Amino acid sequence: MTQAALPPDNDTPGEEADVVALREEVRKLRKINAALIDRVERSSDMAGNAFSMFETAITLEAMVRERTMELEDALSRLAKANADLAEAHGSADAARMRLRDAIDSINEGFVLFDAEDRLLLFNDAYLGFWPEIADQLHEGLSFADVARLAAAHHRPPGSVVAPDRWVSDRLARHSVADGGHVQALADGRWVQINELRTSEGGIVGIYTDITEVKAEDARNRALELAERNLVLQATLDNLSEGVCLFDAQGRVAAWNEALRNLLGLPADWTQDGGTHATLVDWCRDRLGMADQGCLDWRGYGARRDTLHALVRADGRSFELRSTTLERGGQVIGFTDVTDMLRAQASLQETAETLERRVAARTVELEAEVTERREIEAQLRDAKTAAERANLSKTSFLAAASHDLLQPLNAARLFVAALGDRRLALPTRALVNQTSTALDSVEDLLEALLEISRLDAGAIQPEIGDFRLDTLLNTLRVEFAPMARSAGLTLHIMDDPVWVRSDMRLLRRILQNFLSNALRYTQAGSVQVAYDVAPDRVRVSVIDTGPGIPFDKQGLVFEEFRRLDTRASGKGLGLAIVKRASDMLDHVVTLDSAPGRGSTFTIDLPPGEPVAQATDDPAMPGRDRTMRGLSVLVVDNERAIQTGMRTLLGGWGCTVQAAGGHEEAAGLFADGAAPDIILIDYHLNDGETGDVALDRLRARFGAPVPAIMISADRGKELKAQLDERGIPLLGKPVKPAQLRALLRTILK
Numbered sequence: 001m002t003q004a005a006l007p008p009d010n011d012t013p014g015e016e017a018d019v020v021a022l023r024e025e026v027r028k029l030r031k032i033n034a035a036l037i038d039r040v041e042r043s044s045d046m047a048g049n050a051f052s053m054f055e056t057a058i059t060l061e062a063m064v065r066e067r068t069m070e071l072e073d074a075l076s077r078l079a080k081a082n083a084d085l086a087e088a089h090g091s092a093d094a095a096r097m098r099l100r101d102a103i104d105s106i107n108e109g110f111v112l113f114d115a116e117d118r119l120l121l122f123n124d125a126y127l128g129f130w131p132e133i134a135d136q137l138h139e140g141l142s143f144a145d146v147a148r149l150a151a152a153h154h155r156p157p158g159s160v161v162a163p164d165r166w167v168s169d170r171l172a173r174h175s176v177a178d179g180g181h182v183q184a185l186a187d188g189r190w191v192q193i194n195e196l197r198t199s200e201g202g203i204v205g206i207y208t209d210i211t212e213v214k215a216e217d218a219r220n221r222a223l224e225l226a227e228r229n230l231v232l233q234a235t236l237d238n239l240s241e242g243v244c245l246f247d248a249q250g251r252v253a254a255w256n257e258a259l260r261n262l263l264g265l266p267a268d269w270t271q272d273g274g275t276h277a278t279l280v281d282w283c284r285d286r287l288g289m290a291d292q293g294c295l296d297w298r299g300y301g302a303r304r305d306t307l308h309a310l311v312r313a314d315g316r317s318f319e320l321r322s323t324t325l326e327r328g329g330q331v332i333g334f335t336d337v338t339d340m341l342r343a344q345a346s347l348q349e350t351a352e353t354l355e356r357r358v359a360a361r362t363v364e365l366e367a368e369v370t371e372r373r374e375i376e377a378q379l380r381d382a383k384t385a386a387e388r389a390n391l392s393k394t395s396f397l398a399a400a401s402h403d404l405l406q407p408l409n410a411a412r413l414f415v416a417a418l419g420d421r422r423l424a425l426p427t428r429a430l431v432n433q434t435s436t437a438l439d440s441v442e443d444l445l446e447a448l449l450e451i452s453r454l455d456a457g458a459i460q461p462e463i464g465d466f467r468l469d470t471l472l473n474t475l476r477v478e479f480a481p482m483a484r485s486a487g488l489t490l491h492i493m494d495d496p497v498w499v500r501s502d503m504r505l506l507r508r509i510l511q512n513f514l515s516n517a518l519r520y521t522q523a524g525s526v527q528v529a530y531d532v533a534p535d536r537v538r539v540s541v542i543d544t545g546p547g548i549p550f551d552k553q554g555l556v557f558e559e560f561r562r563l564d565t566r567a568s569g570k571g572l573g574l575a576i577v578k579r580a581s582d583m584l585d586h587v588v589t590l591d592s593a594p595g596r597g598s599t600f601t602i603d604l605p606p607g608e609p610v611a612q613a614t615d616d617p618a619m620p621g622r623d624r625t626m627r628g629l630s631v632l633v634v635d636n637e638r639a640i641q642t643g644m645r646t647l648l649g650g651w652g653c654t655v656q657a658a659g660g661h662e663e664a665a666g667l668f669a670d671g672a673a674p675d676i677i678l679i680d681y682h683l684n685d686g687e688t689g690d691v692a693l694d695r696l697r698a699r700f701g702a703p704v705p706a707i708m709i710s711a712d713r714g715k716e717l718k719a720q721l722d723e724r725g726i727p728l729l730g731k732p733v734k735p736a737q738l739r740a741l742l743r744t745i746l747k
Contacts, residue, residue, distance in 0.1 A: 468604070651739070680710065
């Protein structure tokens, strides 16, 4: 029969309160009924009116009937409560029986303690762990008493030596009740105890027999240790070094065949209990090994250390290594280094021979080095001369381009002035052809100047983050008319994407790509597309032109290279692309084949979005007519002065021209001032336009608007003029650009 202590039967608090209330009400009704009956009996003995007494009796009867009905109702409710209580007792008994059966059916030991750590419930499996004290366990026994009983009968092995300490540790672990631990029993069994607290503050414990698990674990450990020993022995047997392992008592624990072969040990040297002393006697007495104390016994648990010694024995050399183990014991290793020492001696002799040969060769090399230094000096001089020649060429190209732009500027002004006049159709055709020829010359000079500045390093990239689609939109506006006139379809992507580069140089690269594509494509389309990846933005210009043979694709990036001589162009655009992309460290590639068009690509690093200034929403002012506009032209070239007079006069302006400050001041001796000044930057005798402008403004006594005109494309000049708010026009001046700038300034 299961020895199980169960908690007493407890009715629910609500049912008990109802029963007590009903009993109290019945008691009161009975007391009132007795009082009424007593009053009636006493009233009958008193003298009085018979009718009054009858009336009183009737009233009392009604009151008794009413109280009796209430009493019956109370008794009925009491009976129902007793029935419900009996049913609840039955359910509790059934639940208690099911709980007892469930606890008895589990294989693990089960025990329950209440909030005061008193024994409430346990099963036979729990008693099976404590057979010596099973008859002493009962309901209400504290856990401390159970622990003391177990310790008194030496049930746990730990309680044999120090029972009080074991009890103290067990109580401390029980009070925490936060998981499981393993406990050994005196009969060799192992039990895993899992203790957890209940919601009412008690402790429930599950005791599981894990003896088989422990035994299996021990067998696995023994098997693993045996396998490790086999691996260790196999490792030792495969070592060329002789090794011997001694335990803490100096007995041989492991050794290999190489040890016996190196030292000439007998085959049965370990059969009679080989020891450290046996090995030492053999080495020192039989072999005459002077081990310098390296073989002395030190394996008694001292700190771990290693001794080395190079010794000779039996005509051979050995490297001896002795290492103590932390848990006691010692390892001794023997390595035969006879051949190695002979090889070292041979190598030493060879090294000395080589040193002598190296010394002799060094003398020869010193003479060669002297000669090479002289050659290197000559090469450096030649390189310096080449660099100077390159700079001279670059400076010459820049100067030549600058000087050529002066007459070109005058020619453009004259042609523009002719274009504004009414001309016969043949004459206008000649003017248009002249303008086209001037455009071609200007493009060539622009390309030469840009290449010279790139070679001279005068252009330094200004790296920043900007939107690629905004740049491409400006190129769409620029090249759309050219594509329409050629009958080609131009498609440029406009998806927003940010890149990091120099906007000016990248614009120049893409301009050259598009210009070449539109120039060499006879039919079809030209498109600009880009592909966005995490580490790059690849921009491609794709055309349906004739294509480029593979063996000639490297030539298109050289100066003055044109594969199709029938097309217009100077062969400098892709040379500029090569120099600019190298400066920006952007990779440019070409994919093309005859008959399937060409694709030029450039890889750009991705950029980070930045805040961009918005356009001024202010409404523009009214356009001012230029008729009667007073313009002062200051330029040291008379041809340019004449061209400006002709062009601006055709627009209705009053033009005064001068070669410098003194001449310009004489034209306005009366103190009047022009409406605007067009002034060249480079004047005669080293005079510059900004200085001449300051002197003229001081003479006029007013900040007269001005436009600086120069063939100098350097960014230093542009930055200098930007700081002063003076716009800059490059030579040759484009009439449309000049007219737009005049209107903008005069608004």
